[in-house]
Amino acid sequence: MPPDSLVHEILRRxxxxxxxxxLTDLPHLTxxxxxxxxxxxxxxxxYGSHGRRICATDPDGHPLHECEWGPVDGALRLLRARVxxxxxxxxxxxPSGLVNAMTLDLSRKPGxxxxxxxxxxxxxxxxxRVPLEEVRFFYNDQDVTIGxxxxxxxxxxxxxxxxxxxxxxxxxxxxxxxxAMHWEEIDFLPVVELFLSLLPGTGSALFELIRGxxxxxxxxxxxxxxxxxxxxPTYPSEAAYRxxxxxxxxQIPGGGDPFPLFMDPPRSHMxxxxxxxxxxxxxxxxxxxxxxxxxxxxxxxxxxxxDPAGLSYQPFxxxxxxxxxxxxxxxxxxxxxxxxxxxxxxxxxxxxxxIAGPPMVSAARPGIDWTAVFGGAAPVxxxxxxxxxxxxxxxxxxEIGELPTQPFVADYLQDLIEQDRPLAAQxxxxxxxxxxxxxxxxxxxxxxxxxxxxxVLYDHPAFAQxxxxxxxxxxxxxxxxxxxxxxxxxxxxxESGDLNNKTYDLAYEWIPFSLYAKPNAVAARxxxxxxxxxxxxxxxxxxxxxxxxxxxxxxxxxxxxTPVASLPTFRMHQSVLPRAQLKPGVMLFxxxxx
Numbered sequence: 038m039p040p041d042s043l044v045h046e047i048l049r050r051x052x053x054x055x056x057x058x059x060l061t062d063l064p065h066l067t068x069x070x071x072x073x074x075x076x077x078x079x080x081x082x083x084y085g086s087h088g089r090r091i092c093a094t095d096p097d098g099h100p101l102h103e104c105e106w107g108p109v110d111g112a113l114r115l116l117r118a119r120v121x122x123x124x125x126x127x128x129x130x131x132p133s134g135l136v137n138a139m140t141l142d143l144s145r146k147p148g149x150x151x152x153x154x155x156x157x158x159x160x161x162x163x164x165x166r167v168p169l170e171e172v173r174f175f176y177n178d179q180d181v182t183i184g185x186x187x188x189x190x191x192x193x194x195x196x197x198x199x200x201x202x203x204x205x206x207x208x209x210x211x212x213x214x215x216x217a218m219h220w221e222e223i224d225f226l227p228v229v230e231l232f233l234s235l236l237p238g239t240g241s242a243l244f245e246l247i248r249g250x251x252x253x254x255x256x257x258x259x260x261x262x263x264x265x266x267x268x269x270p271t272y273p274s275e276a277a278y279r280x281x282x283x284x285x286x287x288q289i290p291g292g293g294d295p296f297p298l299f300m301d302p303p304r305s306h307m308x309x310x311x312x313x314x315x316x317x318x319x320x321x322x323x324x325x326x327x328x329x330x331x332x333x334x335x336x337x338x339x340x341x342x343x344d345p346a347g348l349s350y351q352p353f354x355x356x357x358x359x360x361x362x363x364x365x366x367x368x369x370x371x372x373x374x375x376x377x378x379x380x381x382x383x384x385x386x387x388x389x390x391x392i393a394g395p396p397m398v399s400a401a402r403p404g405i406d407w408t409a410v411f412g413g414a415a416p417v418x419x420x421x422x423x424x425x426x427x428x429x430x431x432x433x434x435x436e437i438g439e440l441p442t443q444p445f446v447a448d449y450l451q452d453l454i455e456q457d458r459p460l461a462a463q464x465x466x467x468x469x470x471x472x473x474x475x476x477x478x479x480x481x482x483x484x485x486x487x488x489x490x491x492x493v494l495y496d497h498p499a500f501a502q503x504x505x506x507x508x509x510x511x512x513x514x515x516x517x518x519x520x521x522x523x524x525x526x527x528x529x530x531x532e533s534g535d536l537n538n539k540t541y542d543l544a545y546e547w548i549p550f551s552l553y554a555k556p557n558a559v560a561a562r563x564x565x566x567x568x569x570x571x572x573x574x575x576x577x578x579x580x581x582x583x584x585x586x587x588x589x590x591x592x593x594x595x596x597x598x599t600p601v602a603s604l605p606t607f608r609m610h611q612s613v614l615p616r617a618q619l620k621p622g623v624m625l626f627x628x629x630x631x
Contacts, residue, residue, distance in 0.1 A: 134197030144187030228268030347423025548580030563587030
């Protein structure tokens with residue numbers, strides 16, 4: 038155990054403790070025996086005067102998470118928590134921080150006075166096709182109430198996840214949500230909604246917190262509590278399975294491979310999860326601006342928080358492949374970071390413990406890397422912007438921003454093209470494609486049926502870079518990296534006259550929100566698009582209602598007009614955030630060039 042003076046110095050470092058109750062409790066933390074525990078790995082866990090975990094750090098005192106506890110309805114509850122991400126950002130969590138309420142009028146239903154909360158739960162279970170026990174689990178008696186006049190109120194509580202811009206809740210920005218956990222007695226693994234909005238490293242940092250609290254609660258138990266993946270509904274995925282498996286071991290009755298059972302949504306809950314003996318641990322090296330995640334004696338991940346690519350390094354697989362050709366290995370007792378053929382050696386940390394892997398594997402050389410779409414040089418991006426290039430949605434009535442609106446359209450069009458055979462045939466014949474200002478959904482707009490020449494114009498370098506990385510990983514897995522040579526991404530500010538002379542038979546065009554009140558600018562863009570489209574071309578344009586007039590003036594046919602607010606993809610988003618609002622008047626146009 039480090040001396041009390043060192044612990045006291047660690048806890049007083051700016052940013053380690055921020056919650057007022059923890060700062061008030063600070064004199065207790067080094068004065069009472071048992072308030073600080075050092076793990077076998079050297080990590081420190083600090084407990085408040087109430088006996089609950091309030092802070093954890095790595096062996097060198099770098100904070101990993103902080104918890105705030107307080108009385109709620111006469112019981113001690115987790116009020117808030119913060120987790121530190123590998124690249125320096127903080128993410129916050131508020132239990133039951135998102136509550137969606139629905140009111141039903143039962144007064145016209147004969148015999149409504151005899152209805153009880155469990156009757157409503159039974160109706161919900163039947164409508165959602167889930168077992169009644171699942172509805173009971175997530176909707177307690179405070180969540181389902183029937184008033185004296187027959188008004189029934191159903192509240193769905195979720196834990197809210199926030200991006201903390203300055204590391205505190207004073208600057209919180211809603212990011213995602215998950216099933217409301219029983220943080221004082223963790224008894225299930227949660228479903229995360231809006232998981233694509235999670236900042237890199239959020240999932241593993243939250244599970245580090247979950248596993249830490251779980252260990253606190255089970256350390257005096259003869260047998261640790263078995264957990265199950267639960268939600269209404271569940272969304273099992275390979276990524277979720279990998280994340281869970283780092284911290285908990287999956288088991289099924291009779292033995293065998295749990296993965297197929299887990300991936301079957303109605304049966305995911307049949308897999309039980311027990312703690313692995315040695316959970317992943319993180320170490321921060323401020324001098325190297327590095328964070329490593331270690332499992333046993335093996336490096337799982339290394340992140341340099343000054344990296345403008347905004348990507349972590351992961352172990353090479355047996356074929357020598359790694360996401361975006363960025364691999365981590367241990368070679369000659371040093372940490373080796375490989376980025377598309379370049380090698381960087383760093384010393385292993387003194388506090389990391391024995392490190393034996395992963396070993397270096399002969400890296401596969403695909404011959405083309407993710408920067409090729411930019412002409413071989415990635416755009417200039419600030420590291421914080423690179424890591425933070427995710428789409429965030431408000432949890433209230435504020436309008437959804439321009440970039441977060443784009444996936445609603447792109448995902449809908451992807452489904453539409455798959456289902457509409459004539460449209461699919463027309464799109465399939467296209468050989469030259471233009472994608473203009475769809476910066477947050479470029480990959481979705483690029484078809485996977487065959488290679489085609491694709492010009493992408495972008496306004497936001499960090500998002501264009503993230504899309505290029507996603508496209509590289511997608512085509513690397515499909516062994517189609519040669520397709521990348523047909524894609525060219527160009528900043529709109531660098532657009533040259535040569536591009537205006539190019540012609541296309543397929544186009545995705547996003548009219549910036551800033552032009553919605555400028556019909557002449559919209560008309561000019563439609564005139565330019567008409568010159569760029571070949572006869573018989575199809576284009577999907579998102580913009581204001583004046584797009585239709587601009588198309589007719591430019592001699593193009595408007596085949597369909599659909600409000601984006603009516604798209605099923607947006608309606609699905611509203612099922613998570615019912616108060617979600619789009620910019621008024623944003624429309625999707627399907628256009629044909631005669």
